[in-house]
Amino acid sequence: ASCMQHRLVVRDASSLQILQLYTCLDQIQYIEWSSDSLFILCAMYKRGIVQVWSLEQPDWHCKIDEGSAGLVASCWSPDGRHILNTTEFHLRITVWSLCTKSVSYIKYPKACQQGVAFTKDGRYMAVAERRDCKDFISIFVCNNWQLLRHFDTETQDLFGIEWAPNGCVLAAWDTCLEYKVLLYSLDGRLLSSYRAYEWPLGVKSIAWSPSSQFLAIGSFDEKVRILNHVTWKKITELDHPATISNKRTIVYKEVEKSPTVDRERLSFPPTRALASSLFSTQSKYDISQVPVSLQYIKPVADRANPKVGVGMLAFSADNCFLATKNDNIPNAVWIWDIRKLKLSVVLEQLCTIQYFQWDPCQPRLAVCTGSSRVYLWSPAGCIVVQVPGEGDFQIMSLSWHSSGDSMLLLSKDHFCVCYLEREEV
């Protein structure tokens, strides 16, 4: 599904054929599929309206109007039948039920980056709240939206919460002024609290490993600390130095190669194909010899939210690799082998890395840097894929298909689907 202005276009994933076309009342800011892929919600924040469309019955419609409460965020519940709307100024979260047309309210939600978290199996929802300058977490049962547990956290200013994939442990972390990660069990008990240091800026990003065995904490001091689920103590610290000197690490460097042009074939005015091929530079990966020094950017000292520290963390689906990005070295992706807790590969790109995501099935990483190329890495090697087409297609974000066969590449106003062929075994 994709939206354009106030139109919602639904296409088939394998053929990109338009299946449905819906029109909404206002410019759509956010769309989300329901978990059973039967409904799509379109949120229009300005108007404070959420419209839900059904795929099975194109005639069915639903409109939720928040009125003067305003709308800031909207999302589905895991069962696909409830919509959670966050009103303006985070006054409350309204739970609308599509089955019963009933409404529930959750008061005092917290205005933070990740304030609402659902467990993987969709049974429980954790909401971060703040009352009287104190942070609380409420755990609700998604079946009937009953409050299960309500407890306070020892954080200064809760920044985010995330469930472990096994649904039994909830990680909560504090704002970047305080390094504090708290781990709560499902019934609200504090299992452990972790604090690496006191004064410098703290946690920037957090990721659970798919087996819930490890919790990776990326912080502003350019290090990733991994805690284990048995003792909740740090088992290792992964450092991101600007110079890589370990002989075992493979460094792939993206190298531009200028295209060769046949002189005889030049014509004036140059044809389009020729022009594009002239100006679009090819690039490939080269293995650089260790020691390699990466491009290091010193951040501006007097700005808030500096571009320092480990900003992106992602575990591979098979729990074997961890991909990280150090914002100080914005052109490199660091891939760590979790079984050996060592740095195995560094991908050095030409431009700043915008986004990367692991394949949900295999240990395959797709990286995009804002150029018109998508980079794929797997333990077998890495390749550069050029998006064919005219002009620049600056890939800003990408998203894998859940089967791992195809990938969605998004630029500012275009998108394309990249299909990966499976090897016939």
Place this chain on the structure above:
Amino acid sequence: MGDWKTITVPVLSSDSKNILPHTSERKRSPTSMNSQVLRLSLPSSKNMHSFFSAFCTEDNIEQSISYIDRELTTLGFPSIYAESKGKELNLIAIINCMNELLALQHKNLRAQEEVEMQHLKLGSDMDHLQNCYAKLKEQLELSKREIVGLQERDRQLQSKNRNLHQLLKNEKDEVQKLQNIISSRATQYNHDMKRKEREYNKLKERLHQLVMNKKDKKLAMEVLNYVGRADGKRGSWRTDKTEARNEEEMYKVLLSDYEQRQKQLLLENAELKKVLQQMKKDIISLLPPQKQKPKERSEDGLVLSDQEEDIGELNKENMWELSCETVREQLTNSIRKQWRMLKNHVEKLDNQVSRGHSGAFNEKDVISREDHELETEKLELEIQQCKEMIKTQQQLLQQQLTCDDDTTLLLQDCYLLEERERLQEEWRLFREQKKNFEKERKSFTEAAIRLGLERKAFEEDRGAWLKHQFLTMTADCKSENVTTPSAFLRSNVIDNVCLSGSDPDIRLVKPASRQRKPHLVLSPTVSPEPCQISQCITQNSVASEKPAADNMPNLWVESDDKEETE
């Protein structure tokens, strides 16, 4: 008056006439003589001439002579006048005086030379010393200047040092201050944030009220038709029952997760235990059997019992969680012991290798040692990991046990009771054993004491008997010798008689210690029998010639011999 002039005597070859005027020259006025006292240099002979003539002229010969005489006499020389009071001059005396004066002059010259030499020497020495002194003074000056310079530098460095210290202190103070500032600012910001948040909350509340007021009008949801739930169930009311059910479900989820983890950990644990046992077996097999015999006997006992226990316990493992701990401890302890033995063994091998055997042998050892070391390193790592796993498992088990309150308390009680009973039994056994040991020890000591006493008594008896024997022997011998001072043989015979007599007596004496004397005295009366015996004895004994009185040990020996022969 007695001013000597250092005038050398002119050449003696001049005739005597010259002498007179020369000598007359000597008579000069004292003043003029004084003026020439300091003159060290010799005037020339011509000057001398005039000089000499200046003193004595033809006019004042008499006066000059008398003056010279006076001078000479005052100097201790004999008078130059002849003995008579006339004006005749004693030429011999004059010549002698002159000779003496010449000799004196020579002496004086020599002395003068010496003094001059010394003077020169002293002068040169002094020059030398002055030079040295000057040089040393210079050196002293230089070194003083150097010292001053060094002191100056030292002062500068110290002041620099102090400055640096001061700077360091300042920096530290600054750092401390900045930290304090940071913390105070942090608290300030927190406070401000809280204040702003409260304001913000108030605004939100206000807004909320406004919004809620207008809720009824605009807030609405239009749905064409209701949608069925994803799982087909109908909605339910919120009641206490549902709450309880929710709690239950939550706990079920948690429990299932823990159970799963515990299963995994148990599996890991079992595998690790297997690995440890395997390791233990390997270590035992690696150790050479002959060296470990004494130890192995005890170790074997333990090891076998361990293994048996382990095998037994493994079967019961899932049911008796408590015995896991003891099994674990035993396992780790036994592995530690084996490990230590293996290490010792490897060290011994190392020593052997280092002491130096043949080359090939060395290589073999070296290779095996390397293998050993690698293996031992691997094993050590494994052991460490196992230990850590075991510790974590212990923690988890404890956690697990504390989760379920009721049943675990009961179970714990049961286990405690069981353990306590076992402990009590062991104590009882231990106490019994202790008592037994005490009894045995007492009996042993008693036996030892008795034995000692008996031995003492025996020694005493022996000593007394020997003494008595000796005494009686001497007494008998003496009495016999006195009565029959005849042939030696006969006395020997008698000795033999005595000896033989002593034989039955000996046998009789041994049991009855105090009645020897009368028995021995009786011996001569028993002569007919001993005669026969003595004949036999004389054939045998060689030492019978020796007087019995002196040979106590021989007595013994002989008696032994006799005993044997008889």
